[in-house]
Amino acid sequence: MIAICKTIRTAGLRPAFYLLRGRHHISQTCIVAAAAMMFVSAAHGGEMVIGVAGPMTGPLAAAGKQYAAAVAYSAAQINKSGGLNGQRLRVVTADDRATPKQALAAARKLVEAKSAIVIGHYNSTPTIAANEIYRKHDVLLVAPQAIISRLTDLEAWNVVRLAPRADAQAKVAVDFLATRKPSAGAKPKIAIVHDNSPFPRLLAEKAESVLKARGIGIALEGEIPPGSRHTRSIIRRLSDRIATSRVDAIYWTGSSADAAQFLIALHQRKHAAGFVGTDVLASPVFARSNNPKALAGAYMTLRSASPANGNIDAMLELSGVKARGEQAAPALAARAAMQLVVAAARQTGSNEPRRLARHLRSGKRFQTVLGAMSFNAAGDRQEKLFQIYRWILAEDGKLIYQREKPGSE
Numbered sequence: 001m002i003a004i005c006k007t008i009r010t011a012g013l014r015p016a017f018y019l020l021r022g023r024h025h026i027s028q029t030c031i032v033a034a035a036a037m038m039f040v041s042a043a044h045g046g047e048m049v050i051g052v053a054g055p056m057t058g059p060l061a062a063a064g065k066q067y068a069a070a071v072a073y074s075a076a077q078i079n080k081s082g083g084l085n086g087q088r089l090r091v092v093t094a095d096d097r098a099t100p101k102q103a104l105a106a107a108r109k110l111v112e113a114k115s116a117i118v119i120g121h122y123n124s125t126p127t128i129a130a131n132e133i134y135r136k137h138d139v140l141l142v143a144p145q146a147i148i149s150r151l152t153d154l155e156a157w158n159v160v161r162l163a164p165r166a167d168a169q170a171k172v173a174v175d176f177l178a179t180r181k182p183s184a185g186a187k188p189k190i191a192i193v194h195d196n197s198p199f200p201r202l203l204a205e206k207a208e209s210v211l212k213a214r215g216i217g218i219a220l221e222g223e224i225p226p227g228s229r230h231t232r233s234i235i236r237r238l239s240d241r242i243a244t245s246r247v248d249a250i251y252w253t254g255s256s257a258d259a260a261q262f263l264i265a266l267h268q269r270k271h272a273a274g275f276v277g278t279d280v281l282a283s284p285v286f287a288r289s290n291n292p293k294a295l296a297g298a299y300m301t302l303r304s305a306s307p308a309n310g311n312i313d314a315m316l317e318l319s320g321v322k323a324r325g326e327q328a329a330p331a332l333a334a335r336a337a338m339q340l341v342v343a344a345a346r347q348t349g350s351n352e353p354r355r356l357a358r359h360l361r362s363g364k365r366f367q368t369v370l371g372a373m374s375f376n377a378a379g380d381r382q383e384k385l386f387q388i389y390r391w392i393l394a395e396d397g398k399l400i401y402q403r404e405k406p407g408s409e
Helices: 028-043 061-080 100-112 124-136 168-177 198-213 231-245 256-268 312-318 325-348 353-360
Strands: 004-009 015-020 047-054 088-095 115-119 140-143 159-161 190-194 218-223 249-252 274-277 299-303 366-368 371-373 386-393 399-403
Touching: 047 061, 047 100, 047 325, 061 088, 061 325, 088 100, 100 115, 100 124, 115 325, 115 353, 124 140, 140 325, 140 353, 159 353, 168 198, 168 249, 168 274, 168 299, 168 386, 190 198, 190 231, 198 218, 218 231, 231 256, 256 274, 312 325, 325 353, 325 366
Parallel strands: 047 088, 047 115, 115 140, 140 159, 190 218, 190 249, 249 274, 274 299
Antiparallel strands: 004 015, 299 386, 366 371, 386 399
16 A cells, blocks of 8 residues: 655644555655655755853853854854855753753753754753753754763764863873883883862773773872872872882872972982873962972873964954953854854755764864864764973973973973
């Protein structure tokens, strides 16, 4: 029997197709026709809703409002040129107040508004909470600044993340340390030191897994509890252990103040081990040490400044964002997110969220206001966003840091 294909238009723009079939089979022609009709309906006429989620009220409201302003500006520019694949863009904002609970309410609001794409959220935990709703309702989530690794570890089809994963700097650090040449061609002896708080411990675990994949075990693991009245004695004992064990390199994920004390203790023992800390070492607290010679030569992972493409200040002014420089980071990230969506839609000729997600996560490079971006199959950036920086003594005797050149030590 021949199947009959019937279209029922639902609320919003997405038509629902029902296949009325006989006992034995569904017509292949009917299925193809239904798919074609769906594509035509989505690609021509009507509107496409872009949701913007972030803290529109509360202490972080400035960031959320930058998101909204940048997306609204981008949508207006697209609409002036005839829309995106024939569809006008309509922007709907939702306030998550920077909390997971409110993020769920914001996500429901954006889904009810028929959002095909959501640009947001600002904080990582609200982003993760809200994406359960987006994923189930076929909404593509383009996350401008969420960093928690779990967001893409969940393997949702619909996530594209512009910021680096939180644990990305751990891989850069241990890859650098693993290249240090120990005596007799042996594998380097690497120690990992953390303060057992959640994020430093996560970095330590990531570093250990990267080393294990390279066939390198951990020679020594140390823990320096934050804020302990025994910190000095713990650092003294740990530095003794490291010197005695003749460790070649140390990966540090603790605080900048404790790192300074630790390096001074090693310097006093005349133990020269390679030392890489996290981006917290960029804190002025580290550079204010009363023994700068002991700290000179320490390395850290730091996110490189994104290259500016186009007249950023003009874009910020036109979108109503008063902030400039680092203070305008949310607006620039949201603008880049919109540029990714627009590029993918134009290149594929489709506004369908799943197709856009596949294209964005294909490894293809896209040009944005924050430079070129490409994404792997999980939705994470493929570029090496963290670089190695080294603390050195300037001519005036003060500590400054500079980017380490590849192959130098």
